[in-house]
Amino acid sequence: xxxxxxxxxxxxxxxxxxxxxxxxxxxxxxxxxxxxxxxxxxxxxxxxxxxxxxxxxxxxxxxxxxxxxxxxxxxxxxxxxxxxxxxxxxxxxxxxxxxxxxxxxxxxxxxxxxxxxxxxxxxxxxxxxxxxxxxxxxxxxxxxxxxxxxxxxxxxxxxxxxxxxxxxxxxxxxxxxxxxxxxxxxxxxxxxxxxxxxxxxxxxxxxxxxxxxxxxxxxxxxxxxxxxxxxxxxxxxxxxxxxxxxxxxxxxxxxxxxxxxxxxxxxxxxxxxxxxxxxxxxxxxxxxxxxxxxxxxxxxxxxxxxxxxxxxxxxxxxxxxxxxxxxxxxxxxxxxxxxxxxxxxxxx
Ligand code: NAD
Numbered sequence: 001x002x003x004x005x006x007x008x009x010x011x012x013x014x015x016x017x018x019x020x021x022x023x024x025x026x027x028x029x030x031x032x033x034x035x036x037x038x039x040x041x042x043x044x045x046x047x048x049x050x051x052x053x054x055x056x057x058x059x060x061x062x063x064x065x066x067x068x069x070x071x072x073x074x075x076x077x078x079x080x081x082x083x084x085x086x087x088x089x090x091x092x093x094x095x096x097x098x099x100x101x102x103x104x105x106x107x108x109x110x111x112x113x114x115x116x117x118x119x120x121x122x123x124x125x126x127x128x129x130x131x132x133x134x135x136x137x138x139x140x141x142x143x144x145x146x147x148x149x150x151x152x153x154x155x156x157x158x159x160x161x162x163x164x165x166x167x168x169x170x171x172x173x174x175x176x177x178x179x180x181x182x183x184x185x186x187x188x189x190x191x192x193x194x195x196x197x198x199x200x201x202x203x204x205x206x207x208x209x210x211x212x213x214x215x216x217x218x219x220x221x222x223x224x225x226x227x228x229x230x231x232x233x234x235x236x237x238x239x240x241x242x243x244x245x246x247x248x249x250x251x252x253x254x255x256x257x258x259x260x261x262x263x264x265x266x267x268x269x270x271x272x273x274x275x276x277x278x279x280x281x282x283x284x285x286x287x288x289x290x291x292x293x294x295x296x297x298x299x300x301x302x303x304x305x306x307x308x309x310x311x312x313x314x315x316x317x318x319x320x321x322x323x324x325x326x327x328x329x330x331x332x333x334x335x336x337x338x339x340x341x342x343x344x345x346x347x348x
Contacts, residue, residue, distance in 0.1 A: 001053075002123075003029040005076035007061060007109065008083030010034040012191050013129070015044035016229040017080060022054045024233070029053050031074050034083060035060040043330060044190045061105030064112075071112040080236055081109055082129045084163075087194055088156045092288060095155035102159035103166070110170045119175070126178045127236045128167040132221070132246065133157035134182060137291035144182075145297045146244050153289045164244075171242050180244035181235050184296045188225030188316065189323040193335055197317075200259055201324045202331055204266045204277045214286035216256025219293040223249035224316035227309045234305045245305070248296025251313045256281075261314070265321055 004021060008014040009032030022030045030053055034040045048054055057074075059066050061083050084102050085091065091098045110126065117124050135144040136151030152161040170176040191198040200210045231247045239245060253261075263277035301307045311319070324331060 001027060001029050003031060003074055003076045004078040004080065005031040005033055005074060006080045007033045010036055010040035010042050010044060011082065013186055013225055013228060014082040015190050016225050017082065017232055018045060019048055020229045020233055022048045022051050026053055031076065032056045033059050033070060039086065039192050041334060061108055062100050064108045067108045067112045068115060071116045075116055077123050078125045078236065079109060079113055080127045080232060081106065088154045089287060091154055091156035098155050098159040103162045106163035107166050110166060110176065114170065114174055114176060121175065121177045124177050125236060126176055128164060128180045129232060130164050130180055130182045131157065131160050132182050132184045132294050132296050134161040134164055138293045138295055143295045143297035144246060146246055146300055153291055177241050179235050179239040181232060181247050182244060183228055183247040184221035184223050184249060184294060186223055186225045186228050188320050193331060196255065197262065197320065198324065200262050201321060202335060204280060209282035210259055210280045211282055211284040212255055212259060213284060213290060216254060216283065218255045218290060219252050221248045221252050221294060221296050222313055223309060224311050231301060231307050234307050238305055245301040246296045246298050247301055248298040249309050250298065252295055262317065265318060269321055269325065
């Protein structure tokens with residue numbers, strides 16, 4: 001039986017990747033390695049936790065010895081690495097934590113893979129899941145391609161850029177078989193409510209302000225998380241050794257327009273008068289070093305591997321809101337405790 005180890009599988013995107021792999025590759029053992037930080041939640045995987053090809057292992061990628069032991073025990077053929085500190089605002093408050101998890105943690109995983117694989121790379125692959133934020137900011141026009149130079153601006157994007165470089169360096173130096181994906185902003189079920197879309201859904205439900213940075217003109221490309229999971233599956237299995245692929249939704253929205261669309265859909269679904277949710281929009285002090293616009297050119301993954309998003313943004317957003325409305329308990333659980341303290345410090 002083949003074994004694939006997925007890191008960060010209890011988080012937002014990782015949980016969708018784990019589910020996709022567990023249900024699709026029933027002859028493959030799927031190990032979900034996660035430290036269960038504030039962002040990791042095994043409730044995200046309740047529906048598949050009893051599957052015979054699924055196993056959860058609690059481990060911290062910063063702990064080299066522990067990671068080596070896990071690799072020696074399970075001997076994974078493939079690694080899909082998503083574990084990370086992922087929130088830009090938190091990286092501004094505590095950059096070192098991002099260096100530890102995103103840089104040191106990634107190098108620990110590369111070392112462990114190199115150690116157990118030796119020089120026999122047959123059937124082996126290390127897939128690093130990264131972000132479009134490594135490319136920096138765009139003006140009003142243009143797109144990030146796989147050839148765009150790295151120019152990260154936040155401690156988060158600098159740490160992800162660094163980990164991307166290490167992954168490529170292990171390919172060039174030691175011949176490790178690797179692929180990378182750099183994806184735009186994801187949204188969908190299980191999204192932690194410190195990020196824009198779930199935060200606004202939560203606040204609309206609770207009649208709280210919808211905080212929008214600066215003038216709301218920041219522009220991002222948005223992709224439904226399940227489409228990202230499918231892109232990862234495709235690149236992991238069919239991507240060229242050593243290559244990177246940009247993944248995006250061909251779907252740019254200014255923050256303010258996105259929040260207005262969300263408000264419109266929420267009013268409709270909650271049976272409220274049009275314009276009710278929009279009244280909660282509140283502009284807040286800008287984030288330092290905020291990148292104006294990100295936009296992904298996903299032509300390469302489309303032409304080489306035939307991937308494209310399966311839903312429009314309006315459809316994906318509607319599915320997302322429906323999920324949050326059906327899972328208010330999930331939302332209540334993750335918005336209590338530590339998260340609430342962080343939220344209060346950030347926005348109150
Ligand atoms: P997330 O914050 O929701 O989940 C991260 C997961 O990693 C959590 O389950 C957490 O417990 C785990 N983790 C954190 N530190 C760990 C450690 N030291 N050891 C083991 N596990 C640890 O993140 P996400 O939004 O699902 O992002 C997943 C990956 O995708 C990240 O690498 C991120 O950079 C990348 N990415 C995210 C987006 C996005 O829009 N969210 C877009 C592109 C790329």
